Amino acid sequence: MGVDTDPRLPFNRTMTEDNSDIQKFAAARLGDTAFFVSLGAEVLEIAKGRARSRLPYAPHLVGDPDTGVIHGGAITAMLDQTCGMAVASALKELMPFATLDLRIDYMKPAEPHADIFIEAECLKVTHEVAFTRGIAYQSSAEQPIALSTGAFMLIRSGGGKTGG
C-alpha cells in the first residue's frame, strides 16, 4: 500500500521497511489476539516502534443505537492494542509487557458507517517502561476522533509486575 503518499498518516513520517524477526513476531502474535479478532479489526502495518490498524464499521460495535456511533470502548481497545504492537516492535528483545495506564481524549464522535484507523508510536523504551501515544481517525488524521497516551510495564524475566 502507498504509505509514502497516504495523507492519513498522521505523524508526518514514512514507515520504514524493516522485517526483523521481532517485528514479524509482534505482528503475528498480537494480530491474532482473541478480542482484537472479535472486533473485526486488522493490522495494517508494523514497523520499528510504530503500528497501524483498522477497525471496519460493524453493527456489533455500536454504542448508541440512536445514532449508530460505535462505543468509546471499542476505540479504547484499538488504541491499547495498537500501542501494544508499537511497543512490541520497539523492543530489542522479546519480553512480555502489560498496560500500566491509558489516557484517552475523545476529540469528536466517530462517524457511523465509516472505518476507523489507528496509528500508534512507541516514543521511548526505558529498562522498565515503554511510553506510547496513539491517534484514532477516519477520513483524515488532521481531524482525530481520539488521542491516547499510555505507559506499558516491561516484564523482564526474573521478577516484576505480571499482567495482561
Added chain:
Amino acid sequence: MDVLKLASAEGRAPDPAALLAAIPYCRHLGLSVETAGSALVLLMPFAPHLIGNPVLPALHGGVIGSFLETAAIAQMIWELGGGQLPKPIDITIDYLRSGRAVDTRAQARIAKLGRRVVNVHAELWQEDPEKPVASLRGHFLLS
C-alpha cells in the same frame, strides 16, 4: 434511545438491564446487571473472546477499559436519567493487576456532578472487591 426516553417521560429511572441489552457493544462484551442498589454492580462473565494475552491468560486491556466506561455511563443513567447517553470527554484507566480469565464485576460513582460535565470514578474487580484489577476516572458531557 427508546429505553431512556420512555423512562424519562414517565419520570422514573431507566431499567439498566434493558439499557445494556439495547447496546450492541455491551452485548458483545456480555454485560449484565448484578445488583441495582444506590450503585449498580455490573457483571461480565468470562468468555474466550475477551482474552488479550493467551499465555497468561489475561483479559484484553481494551475489554477492561470498555467495561469501566460502560459502568460509568450506566451509573450516570441510573442516577441522573435523561433521554440520551452521556458522551465521554476524556478517560484515564489505571491497570492495577492482571485481569484473569474469570468473571469480572464493575461499579462506578459520581465524584462531581456539574451542570454539563460529570466526573465519574469506576472500579473493576474479580474475586475480591478489595483488590481492584483496574480503575477509571473520566469526564462525561451530559446531553
